[in-house]
Amino acid sequence: xxxxxxLSNKKLARLGDSYVNFIFSLALxxxxxxxxxxxxxxxxLADALKMADLRDLLPRRTDTHTQADAxxxxxxxxxxxxxxxxxxxxxxIEGKVETxxxxxxxxxxKIKERMGFVCE
Amino acid sequence: xxxxxxLSNKKLARLGDSYVNFIFSLALxxxxxxxxxxxxxxxxLADALKMADLRDLLPRRTDTHTQADAxxxxxxxxxxxxxxxxxxxxxxIEGKVETxxxxxxxxxxKIKERMGFVCE
Numbered sequence: 001x002x003x004x005x006x007l008s009n010k011k012l013a014r015l016g017d018s019y020v021n022f023i024f025s026l027a028l029x030x031x032x033x034x035x036x037x038x039x040x041x042x043x044x045l046a047d048a049l050k051m052a053d054l055r056d057l058l059p060r061r062t063d064t065h066t067q068a069d070a071x072x073x074x075x076x077x078x079x080x081x082x083x084x085x086x087x088x089x090x091x092x093i094e095g096k097v098e099t100x101x102x103x104x105x106x107x108x109x110k111i112k113e114r115m116g117f118v119c120e
Numbered sequence: 121x122x123x124x125x126x127l128s129n130k131k132l133a134r135l136g137d138s139y140v141n142f143i144f145s146l147a148l149x150x151x152x153x154x155x156x157x158x159x160x161x162x163x164x165l166a167d168a169l170k171m172a173d174l175r176d177l178l179p180r181r182t183d184t185h186t187q188a189d190a191x192x193x194x195x196x197x198x199x200x201x202x203x204x205x206x207x208x209x210x211x212x213i214e215g216k217v218e219t220x221x222x223x224x225x226x227x228x229x230k231i232k233e234r235m236g237f238v239c240e
Contacts, residue, residue, distance in 0.1 A: 037135045
């Protein structure tokens with residue numbers, strides 16, 4: 001799959017949704033020292049996609065929800081293909097858990113670099 | 121924490137919710153050969169709790185949602201404390217993914233046995 005195909009894969013996004021909520025909940029739980037369960041907002045994942053320079057791989061009129069789906073698909077793809085482990089994903093987010101857009105942007109950038117691709 | 125304390129820990133249940141949805145989505149994805157994302161219904165997790173003989177550790181008037189919370193708390197507790205790995209959790213569920221109540225009951229039973237406790 002090309003990066004563009006990963007980002008627009010709706011099925012991957014559905015699995016990614018549960019993965020992203022799980023890793024963010026875990027990171028927040030570690031930071032707070034007690035278990036918490038949260039859902040990551042679409043706005044956060046859409047902004048992170050933009051910050052990681054991945055948004056331009058999607059069509060111009062793509063809405064916020066679809067941009068968030070793209071982040072979710074990309075992040076779970078990386079885990080499924082052992083590009084970034086669960087542990088490392090959580091640690092990356094944990095470091096910036098108070099600024100979740102930056103946290104997810106850092107994770108997306110890490111994946112991008114390891115996949116070794118350059119955005120047009 | 122005693123099993124009863126784990127089962128009624130609401131904070132653990134919130135983290136467990138995202139964990140349970142993630143492992144079930146993964147198991148279903150593996151079975152179908154393509155990624156899917158699903159939420160596990162409270163009814164399923166409540167029935168699994170009963171089938172695993174854990175329901176009686178909660179007060180008699182406990183509702184379905186709270187019984188489901190108990191399953192979620194128990195399952196994520198086991199992962200956090202390395203009693204059952206993510207991989208093994210997914211494999212346990214994957215084997216019975218068409219009968220999710222039995223799948224989760226089997227996972228709960230596995231945790232119970234490894235924790236070595238006997239229900240009153």
